Amino acid sequence: MDVQGKALQFISNHDVKLASIGAEDIVDGNLKLTLGLIWTIILRFAIVGLNEEGLSAKEGLLLWCRRKTEPYDNVDVQDFTVSFQDGLALCALIHRHRPDLIDYASLSNEDKLGNLNLAFNVAHDHLDVPKLLDAEDIVSMPRPDERSIMTYVAQLYTVFSRLDKAETAGRRIGKLTDFKKTVDQLEHDYEQRTSALNEALLAKIHELQNAGLSHDYDGARSDIKDFRDYKASQRRNWVAEQAELAALYGNIQAKLKLNNLPAYATPEGLAINDVESNLERLTAVEKERRAALNSNLRNILDGLRRAFANPANAFYESLVRFRAALAEGGSLDLDAQLAHVKSNNANLAALASDLPAIQAAEDACLAANIDENEYTDHSADGMYLQLLSLSLSLSLSLGCDSHETNAAI
Secondary structure, rough: OOOOHHHHHHHHHOOOOOOOOOHHHOOOOOOOHHHHHHHHHHHHHHHHHOOOOOOOHHHHHHHHHHHHHHOOOOOOOOOOOOHHOOHHHHHHHHHHOOOOOOOHHHHHOHHHHHHHHHHHHHHHHOOOOOOOHHHHHHOOOOOOOOOHHHHHHHHHHHHHHHHHHHHHHHHHHHHHHHHHHHHHHHHHHHHHHHHHHHHHHHHHHHHOOOOOOOOOOHHHHHHHHHHHHHHHHHHHHHHHHHHHHHHHHHHHHHHHOOOOEEEEEEEEOOHHHHHHHHHHHHHHHHHHHHHHHHHHHHHHHHHHHHHHHHHHHHHHHHHHHHHHHHHHHHOOOOOHHHHHHHHHHHHHHHHHHHHHHHHHHHHHHOOOOOOOOOOOOOHHHHHHHHHHHHHHHHHHHHHHHOHHHHOOO
């Protein structure tokens, strides 16, 4: 098989229909058939793959030209003939993709030859598109050859499609890079906040475990108030922060999954479960602290009751003994009775010195809002009145002078 025959066989094997042309037609110089074959080859290998929205190669290429040149003045692509005759459409296509190569604003539709040559030269020098056309032929023709213009535009389409794909890929890479930066920032934020929260929780656990207890009522009440204030403010903020971190963690994982990227693996100790574990430990320590504070307050209140009840009960018992002793003095002779009264009067004056301490202990109970005391039924005021009554009784006994006892009381 000769060379022409092999070439035609190759073309036929690639689904190019060879209508009424053979190797001998090419050898014999049949111009019409040869040009028809060339156009068929161009359609098959250079244009047929060009399409927009499922249109034919020609319609798709025309639609692409319209869309790309739509923003440009003095360009209205309706066909592949006169629409390209003034060269502005070609210059607009180049400027749309490479605005650095042509100053479109400086062009005039009156300079058809200059516009065409500019487009051909720029395309050749910067885009590696061969000069398939002659500017003079296009300008001089009443209607430029459609197939020639279409073939040339198809070369521009091929070049700019590669640029568009590279630009699209670049945008995708840029978006991916921006996305990665965003996710990295979210992960950094999560790790910083989680680390800070864990440190705060562990510090509070240590603080509560080592906190002392006040030994007086006011101090115990202050301890309880501080603990309640902490629960209502700082502790509540930590719980809210933990919830926000859980939401942030879920947001990160969702973004990664949506973009088919590996899940986020948190550093050791910074998982959601780690924070929850620390909060659970803190809750247990808080429970122990609250129990200790309440127990301490109960013990202090109980101590205040006893601090009043013990001396009050002892004082009352002393009064009872004085009354009994006073009654026993009635069986003595006059001198003995006088000596007995004076002795008891001196002892009663000494007992009266205990009253201020008892009164102070009762005042401490009142300050602690202790209304009832299961350890005694007495009051400082009641015992004062009993002491005063007993002193008067001693004074009346045998008309004895008891101004010392009364002064002491």
